[in-house]
Amino acid sequence: MQSSRDGVSLTRRQFVAAGAMGGAALAVGCTGHNQGDWDFLNDEQARTLTAICDQIVPADDFPSASQAGVLTYIDRQLARHYRRHRNAYRDGLSSADAMSWQRHGRDMAALSAPQQAQLVAAIEKENSAFFNLVRSHTLEGYYGAPRHGGNRDAVSWRMVGMGEPPVRGRAQYDERKGAAS
Amino acid sequence: MKKVNAVVVGAGAAGGIVAKELSTAGLSVVLLERGRWYTANDCRKDDLRNQRTTVLGNAFGPDDEGNPRVVWDPQTGPRTLLPSEGGYQNNAACVGGGTLSYGAMAWRYMPQDFRMRSIYGAPAGSSLEDWPITYDDLEPWYEKAEYEIGISGDYSGSPFFGPRKRPLPMPPLAPNREFQILEPAAKRLGLHPFHIPMARNSVPYNGRGPCMRCRWCVGFACEVDAKNGSQNTVIPTALATGNCELRTECMAKEILTDDRGRARGVAYFDADGRLQEQPCDIVIVSACAIESARLLLNSKSRLFPNGIGNRHDQVGRHLQGHHYTGAVGFFDFDTYDDVGPGASIAVADYNHGTPGLCGGGALCNEFIRLPIQMIDRLPVNTPRWGLAHKKAMRSFYKRNIAVMGPTQPIPMADARITLDPAVRDKWGMQVARISGNVHPHTFEIGIVQAQRSEAWLKEAGAVSTVVNAGRPTTVSAGQHQAGTCRMGNDPQGSVVNRNCQVHDVDNLFVIDGSVHVTNGGFNPALTIMAIAYFASDSLVRNWNATGFRS
Ligand SMILES: Cc1cc2nc3c(=O)[nH]c(=O)nc-3n(C[C@H](O)[C@H](O)[C@H](O)COP(=O)(O)OP(=O)(O)OC[C@H]3O[C@@H](n4cnc5c(N)ncnc54)[C@H](O)[C@@H]3O)c2cc1C
Ligand code: SF4
Numbered sequence: 001m002q003s004s005r006d007g008v009s010l011t012r013r014q015f016v017a018a019g020a021m022g023g024a025a026l027a028v029g030c031t032g033h034n035q036g037d038w039d040f041l042n043d044e045q046a047r048t049l050t051a052i053c054d055q056i057v058p059a060d061d062f063p064s065a066s067q068a069g070v071l072t073y074i075d076r077q078l079a080r081h082y083r084r085h086r087n088a089y090r091d092g093l094s095s096a097d098a099m100s101w102q103r104h105g106r107d108m109a110a111l112s113a114p115q116q117a118q119l120v121a122a123i124e125k126e127n128s129a130f131f132n133l134v135r136s137h138t139l140e141g142y143y144g145a146p147r148h149g150g151n152r153d154a155v156s157w158r159m160v161g162m163g164e165p166p167v168r169g170r171a172q173y174d175e176r177k178g179a180a181s
Numbered sequence: 182m183k184k185v186n187a188v189v190v191g192a193g194a195a196g197g198i199v200a201k202e203l204s205t206a207g208l209s210v211v212l213l214e215r216g217r218w219y220t221a222n223d224c225r226k227d228d229l230r231n232q233r234t235t236v237l238g239n240a241f242g243p244d245d246e247g248n249p250r251v252v253w254d255p256q257t258g259p260r261t262l263l264p265s266e267g268g269y270q271n272n273a274a275c276v277g278g279g280t281l282s283y284g285a286m287a288w289r290y291m292p293q294d295f296r297m298r299s300i301y302g303a304p305a306g307s308s309l310e311d312w313p314i315t316y317d318d319l320e321p322w323y324e325k326a327e328y329e330i331g332i333s334g335d336y337s338g339s340p341f342f343g344p345r346k347r348p349l350p351m352p353p354l355a356p357n358r359e360f361q362i363l364e365p366a367a368k369r370l371g372l373h374p375f376h377i378p379m380a381r382n383s384v385p386y387n388g389r390g391p392c393m394r395c396r397w398c399v400g401f402a403c404e405v406d407a408k409n410g411s412q413n414t415v416i417p418t419a420l421a422t423g424n425c426e427l428r429t430e431c432m433a434k435e436i437l438t439d440d441r442g443r444a445r446g447v448a449y450f451d452a453d454g455r456l457q458e459q460p461c462d463i464v465i466v467s468a469c470a471i472e473s474a475r476l477l478l479n480s481k482s483r484l485f486p487n488g489i490g491n492r493h494d495q496v497g498r499h500l501q502g503h504h505y506t507g508a509v510g511f512f513d514f515d516t517y518d519d520v521g522p523g524a525s526i527a528v529a530d531y532n533h534g535t536p537g538l539c540g541g542g543a544l545c546n547e548f549i550r551l552p553i554q555m556i557d558r559l560p561v562n563t564p565r566w567g568l569a570h571k572k573a574m575r576s577f578y579k580r581n582i583a584v585m586g587p588t589q590p591i592p593m594a595d596a597r598i599t600l601d602p603a604v605r606d607k608w609g610m611q612v613a614r615i616s617g618n619v620h621p622h623t624f625e626i627g628i629v630q631a632q633r634s635e636a637w638l639k640e641a642g643a644v645s646t647v648v649n650a651g652r653p654t655t656v657s658a659g660q661h662q663a664g665t666c667r668m669g670n671d672p673q674g675s676v677v678n679r680n681c682q683v684h685d686v687d688n689l690f691v692i693d694g695s696v697h698v699t700n701g702g703f704n705p706a707l708t709i710m711a712i713a714y715f716a717s718d719s720l721v722r723n724w725n726a727t728g729f730r731s
Contacts, residue, residue: 055566055567056566056567056570057566057570057571058567058568058571060568060571060572062571062575077237081237081238081245081265117567120566124566135565135566136236139553139556140229140236140553143551143552143553143555143556143574144228144229144236144553145226145227145228145229147227148229148237156552156574157552159574159575160552160555160574160575160578160579161517161575161578161579162396162519162552162578162579163519
């Protein structure tokens, strides 16, 4: 990849610089949630959702779903484009915790990682509509455009080896349009 | 409102061309478009919100609010869908229509594609027909579209296409890595690979620069304006004549008729939601196959109680699109070079001539797959989530090639658009209901096409493959929607004549993908454009002979 596009390396470095500034601006608006700082989720729901999302995309040498901002992505969209899925999340998350209590006697967030993996597999089987929804949203948040709050610093794109966009003449448009709407 | 000569409904592929042809011939034209006019500044390469991946909505219309459709799925019954949901079968709603954000493959259909019934006979239960026009009728208009819209590519590797008088106006883009991998493999298989014709500048053309080969082409607008649609070619020309007024965010409600049953104007809701009436001499409907049929069905009057042009219950029938099948091959070396648009190579060896199959289709490599489009396209047995899924994304993202193609559908009369009795849009109009399917033989062809794709990938060195040949439960019309206002000589079995004139209303035309009798084994846009030039030509000649003045 690097070798095939040496001709644009200078442009790319400039682009990275511009991107870093954009990233900082984004961080103020939408990351680093404090307690109760969500658009839709409450803290308890956020903890359970974190446990599920981080099984769908666990950490290895690249960040997990929640580390890459997937919770921010989902929470924001539940207040925007995915408003229609609010009930599914409310019900699905509370039933996940109910399953966790039934099997292990505590919240899902408090389980060990292997227990969480088992529970997510159970949710996939018993509540597949909810699981598929969370899976789609998690992968969107992880692999989709950073402007929506997930895929922080384009980490998944770097992970798959895409590198910085080899694009000339894009930055002006990104800056003009600003962060997500 | 002051009367004009012509109202064109829909500023897409066909409507833009009709507006240009009529206004340059001196007719006064109002071009109504329900969507907005986007510029390069609005292009926002957002991989979750565009016309291809729509999980966060369609970037270029329609909005999710107030624009539902109903799909009648035999398994679930009627489902009301948002424009961003798959089954909605959206194309686009903006100036340029689908051509603002399309992939821009710009094919000529083959001569056989216009004579499917004569060549193959109609499979039982199907409504397979010949067109009332031939490839030769359209040839000059294909050429005009290629030069006015601007097409790059090179057909010379393939001996299967009809005769042409001039080469394409632009050479193909330089081959990307997938092209280089697939071309020798195709030749080893005895196939005839060639450069896909594309409505994309490979060199400066029409006053605009060439493609800068970015990663986000299909589904997105082009920020350097190198992708050629009606919005950056014919529509600006139409406006420059001074004879054409483009009214955006204006939703046509119905075609108004006089007491003799001739069209007298169009009622529409303007950007503020106010009902307006634009009187005119002739009306051209170019709203894309689903919405064109809906507009005709919604135009009811004493003489046309079931919708204008629908005396014989033909409006909305024969809905088709394309049944896409193919394969993904996984390699042990990098296939991805980040050189857009990605799609580059095709074979047309399989469009016709396989014994036992009623047609076939082209096979091409796919546009660049963004990571979000890979999540469900990993090797067989990859878990759907967890570390193994994440690792597979990492291992295969840059090591896969997808080959697929549009199987030429065998149409059915009961694959159709009707008006849903219950669901209405934000203007209070009944919405389109989609039901039925293409003939099942289409799926048999699709399976063979997928196996052929797989064989090509294996020859190219794929170490494993996944074959994609589904069997959708309702017609897959979507971006390639066509057929709902069939062109024909028999008024009982079609909606318009060979000149796209509605059989029993001489000053009403449908000019867009709706008139396609069959939809070829290729993406349809260039044929839609050629028909728009062809029909505009006869319309203008008729006009000059004062044929329409009542
Ligand atoms: C992402 C994508 C990729 C594609 N790739 C390809 C490709 O590679 N090759 C190819 O050949 N084709 C491709 N297509 C399909 C191509 O864009 C369509 O075939 C073509 O645009 C159809 O032309 P049309 O004139 O029938 O309709 P359109 O171009 O859709 O134009 C119809 C217009 O009418 C407007 N309209 C509808 N109803 C009303 C109303 N009541 N009042 C006012 N306005 C109305 C719509 O808003 C729209 O702008 C693609 C489409 C998309 C979205
Ligand atoms: S690949 Fe080329 S034509 Fe397509 S959007 Fe990018 S620059 Fe424009």
